[in-house]
Amino acid sequence: MQALAGSNAPVVFATGAVVGRDLAPIPTLATLPVSFFMVGMAASTLPAGMIAERYGRRPVFMLGKLAGFLSGMLACLAIATQGFALFCLSIFLAGVYAAVVMSYRFAAAECVEPAVRPRALATVLAGGVAAGIVGGVLVSATMDLVPGYMFVGTYLATAAIALLSAALLARIELPNIRTVGAYGGRPMQQIARQPRFIAAVVCGIVSYLLMNYLMTSAPLAMRMHGHSQIDANQVVQWHVVAMYAPSFVAGHLMVR
DSSP: OHHHHTTHHHHHHHHHHHHHHHHOSSGGGTTHHHHHHHHHHHHHHHHHHHHHHHHOHHHHHHHHHHHHHHHHHHHHHHHHHTOHHHHHHHHHHHHHHHHHHTTHHHHHHHTSOGGGHHHHHHHHHHHHHHHHHHHHHHHHHHTTSSTTSTTHHHHHHHHHHHHHHHHHHTTOOOOOOOOHHHHTOOOHHHHHTSHHHHHHHHHHHHHHHHHHHHHHHHHHHHHHTTOOHHHHHHHHHHHHHHHHTTHHHHHHHHHO
16 A cells, blocks of 8 residues: 555656646746645644544545545646646645555554564555655656646546555554553653654754755756656656665664
8 A cells, every 4th residue: 555555646746846837827836736735744644643543544544545536636637627726736635645645654553563563664664665666657657648638647547546545455454543541641742842852843844845845846847957757757756765765674773
């Protein structure tokens, strides 16, 4: 599921600004769709966790698949009708989908004993390596599938992949989420006041800022400087591979 559903984000980063340039009313709004992706992801992370805690992870995962399917279909419609606002909405839904995908690793950790949870987390994240490759290849293979409408075939493919991932999810048994009280955990306000927590948040802000900047601007800049879309797809592909490749050793490091 991580490899399939995780391929949606590389598709967005490879195509979002390029499509945005073609649909936006003014050139400076070209990168706005990818900004909506990050907003959708940030806005959905906490609600997804709250719903999962109350109803279990399966309903949240299925809602994520629905968001991924709708994102792909609305993006197709937006490109076909030259609807910039509709495309931004579709990419926002892709961000919602991505927020749910980020929680797959926590579900994996809940399926194993505490001693091997770090390895479970890292193993699922390693699926991101495959996701980067799948995403890059997917764009290159499908971007010209529908004549006259570049990337419509790509977003149709992302919708189909969301359905395939949902079919896989239907066959997976997930345990109930253990509540905070079961661990004797502290209130969130107490945790958030710790200097280490604040440092982690600051590092996250800086890291996501740099990643978003590079991933958003690189494909568009390459196209504007005469590189092919296939080249831009490969750049995003290798960026995502590099993001997740350390997962192969991260689990061992966390255990140690």
